[in-house]
Amino acid sequence: MKQIKRVITGGAIAALVTASALAAPATGASASPGQSVTDLASGVTATQLAQQLTGSGISISNATYTGDPHAAGSFSGLGATGIPAGIALSSGSVSNNGDHVSSILGPNTSDGISTEWDTPGDPDLNALIAPDTTNDAAVLQFDFVPTASSVSFKYVFGSDEYNEFINSFNDVFGFFINGVNCGTVGNPPQPVTIDDINGSVNPSLYRNNDPSDPGQPSIDTQLDGLTTVLTCVSAVQPNVINHVKLAVADAQDTAVDTSVLLQAGSFTTAVGPTAGGCAPFSDVNGTNPFCPEIATTSAQGVVRGFPDGSFHPGATVSRQAIASFLYNLAHRDEAASCSSAPFSDVAKTNPFCPQISGLVKAHVLSGYSDGSFHPSAGVSRQAMASFLYRLINPGKAVPSCTKAAFTDVPASNEFCGAIQWLVSKGIADGYDNHTFQPESIVSRQAAAAFLYRAGFVH
Numbered sequence: 001m002k003q004i005k006r007v008i009t010g011g012a013i014a015a016l017v018t019a020s021a022l023a024a025p026a027t028g029a030s031a032s033p034g035q036s037v038t039d040l041a042s043g044v045t046a047t048q049l050a051q052q053l054t055g056s057g058i059s060i061s062n063a064t065y066t067g068d069p070h071a072a073g074s075f076s077g078l079g080a081t082g083i084p085a086g087i088a089l090s091s092g093s094v095s096n097n098g099d100h101v102s103s104i105l106g107p108n109t110s111d112g113i114s115t116e117w118d119t120p121g122d123p124d125l126n127a128l129i130a131p132d133t134t135n136d137a138a139v140l141q142f143d144f145v146p147t148a149s150s151v152s153f154k155y156v157f158g159s160d161e162y163n164e165f166i167n168s169f170n171d172v173f174g175f176f177i178n179g180v181n182c183g184t185v186g187n188p189p190q191p192v193t194i195d196d197i198n199g200s201v202n203p204s205l206y207r208n209n210d211p212s213d214p215g216q217p218s219i220d221t222q223l224d225g226l227t228t229v230l231t232c233v234s235a236v237q238p239n240v241i242n243h244v245k246l247a248v249a250d251a252q253d254t255a256v257d258t259s260v261l262l263q264a265g266s267f268t269t270a271v272g273p274t275a276g277g278c279a280p281f282s283d284v285n286g287t288n289p290f291c292p293e294i295a296t297t298s299a300q301g302v303v304r305g306f307p308d309g310s311f312h313p314g315a316t317v318s319r320q321a322i323a324s325f326l327y328n329l330a331h332r333d334e335a336a337s338c339s340s341a342p343f344s345d346v347a348k349t350n351p352f353c354p355q356i357s358g359l360v361k362a363h364v365l366s367g368y369s370d371g372s373f374h375p376s377a378g379v380s381r382q383a384m385a386s387f388l389y390r391l392i393n394p395g396k397a398v399p400s401c402t403k404a405a406f407t408d409v410p411a412s413n414e415f416c417g418a419i420q421w422l423v424s425k426g427i428a429d430g431y432d433n434h435t436f437q438p439e440s441i442v443s444r445q446a447a448a449a450f451l452y453r454a455g456f457v458h
Contacts, residue, residue: 031096031105032077032220037088039073039095040065049074049087050142053262057147057269061241067138068117070095075104078261080220082229083156086264089138091117091171091250092257103160103257106220111212113160113222116254122174122247128181128191129172134249141245148269150292151177152233155266157248159258161194162225163210169251170195171258175232176245180300182232189280189299194251194258197227205230223259234299235292235452281311288313290445293452300455302328303448313445320352320375322384322447323365326391327355329451343373350375364390381428382415382438384447388427388454389418406436413438427453 031037038044046065052074054060065072070093076085081104092115093100100115121134157173172193175183183192185205190196197205205228209219219226236242244267248260279285280295288294294311297303303325305311317325327336336354341347346356352375359365364387367373379387389398401409401416405423409416419436422428427450430436442450 031102032107035075035077035105035220037073037075037095037102037105039071039093039097040069041097042073042095044074046072046140046142049140052264053087053153053267054144055265055268058144058151058267060142060144063140063142065138065140067136068093068119070097070100070115071117071136071138072140074264075261078104078106078221080106081156081158081223081226081261083154083261083263086262086266087140088259088261089140089246089248090257090259091136091138091248091254092259094259101222103222103259104158104261105222108209108211108217108219108222108224110222111160111210111224112164112256114256118254121249124176124181124245125172125174125247125249128174129170129193129251132170132251134172134251135254137247137249139245139247141243143241143243144267145241146236146238146269149235149238150233151236151267151269152231153182153267154229154231154263155183156227156229156261157183157192157197157259158221158223158226158261159194160222160224160256161258162223163199163208163213165194165256166198166200167195169253169256171249171251171256173248173258173260174245176247177234177236178242178244180234180296182234182296182299183230184232184299185230188304192227192230198225204228229263233286233292233295235296281305281313282309284311284313284445288445290449293449294445297325297448297452297455300328302451302455303444304328311444313443315444316378316441317444317447318376319365319373319379320346320350320356321444322379322387322442323356323359324352325447325451326364326387327358329455330391331358343367343375344371346373346375359391362391362394364394378441379447380439381436381442382409382413382419384442384450385418385422385428385438386415388450389421392454406430406434406438408435409438425453 046063050060050063071090073094088094090103092103096102117136122137125134170193174181209217210224280298336358338353338357342357399417401411404410405416405420
């Protein structure tokens with residue numbers, strides 16, 4: 001049988017094992033009573049998997065799958081995992097077939113189930129665990145049209161890498177909605193991987209099922225370790241086509257299987273307190289109407305919270321904070337610098353100096369006639385309109401108005417053109433009494449919503 005050589009870089013452990021040592025013989029393997037899997041090799045299609053995942057408020061199209069056909073399928077009877085039925089993706093085999101043992105079906109017969117497909121990894125997953133790379137990726141993706149501006153889904157991540165190879169082989173899962181990974185944990189958000197959820201890191205989210213540990217495995221699944229049921233919440237564009245990509249893969253090599261179970265019907269627009277899961281900060285949860293936008297822009301690295309894990313959603317967003325948020329929106333892959341104080345009240349030591357300097361040079365932000373910036377002052381709705389227009393339309397003058405944009409925004413208002421543009425792009429709207437309240441100060445949660453919607457335009 002094929003040998004798998006595992007050398008743990010930077011550590012004292014080296015393991016040379018054979019496939020027979022990693023997994024019990026597959027011939028004759030059978031699932032626990034009531035458990036079953038139908039994989040893509042047995043006739044289920046990518047479209048059927050996507051349809052099984054989706055629930056209320058979502059229609060799907062253009063489903064595709066990349067990976068070995070035995071590495072994806074629909075399952076039932078796995079209530080012990082917290083996901084009774086749904087779809088499974090694995091870097092190994094989801095079904096018992098031929099020489100392959102299911103990576104998910106119980107009972108737990110081995111400390112290291114391993115099926116090696118020798119298939120490619122996935123570039124988006126590579127980016128999550130760089131400089132490591134992935135192999136044996138199973139990837140399901142499809143277009144969807146939601147009827148609301150937020151979606152959620154429930155899943156469990158598990159692996160036979162637990163517990164021996166934590167901090168060595170960081171197998172990973174990603175749930176990318178419009179290119180942004182929604183499968184994250186913690187603050188700041190980290191991808192869901194072996195290293196980021198285990199008995200030492202985020203232990204409240206981890207369930208041990210390793211047969212090498214004292215006692216018999218208590219969870220009726222082949223997985224040696226798995227998460228509790230996790231919920232992702234993401235903002236989306238309602239009533240237009242969005243895109244989702246689900247992917248799981250081995251890290252560094254092709255040995256020892258990792259899987260994700262996604263609950264049937266849980267990919268839905270039913271987001272709120274009953275959906276759970278939207279809690280990117282200690283003071284932001286599903287009861288906050290801005291929670292999806294805050295969660296998404298936080299995951300994108302656009303907005304930031306505070307060291308204590310809070311966001312202060314109702315607090316005023318300051319001019320220096322909005323400078324940071326805007327810079328992150330436009331230049332999140334570029335480091336900012338501050339070689340000299342840009343304003344009399346913004347010293348080089350100000351942590352926001354690099355972002356303020358960068359946006360001043362880009363003619364997005366400007367100061368006052370006395371040479372100051374007022375970094376701690378609040379940002380008005382009209383100023384936000386101007387900032388976003390200049391950020392998204394570099395080098396273009398803000399257009400003028402030929403007529404009033406709102407009853408309280410006459411054509412003579414210097415911000416009228418930017419406000420009209422903001423509304424035309426769906427980034428903001430007025431109030432029921434036909435006003436815009438241009439001088440009202442923007443809160444941090446409202447800023448996240450502005451930036452989320454502006455991200456689609458940008």
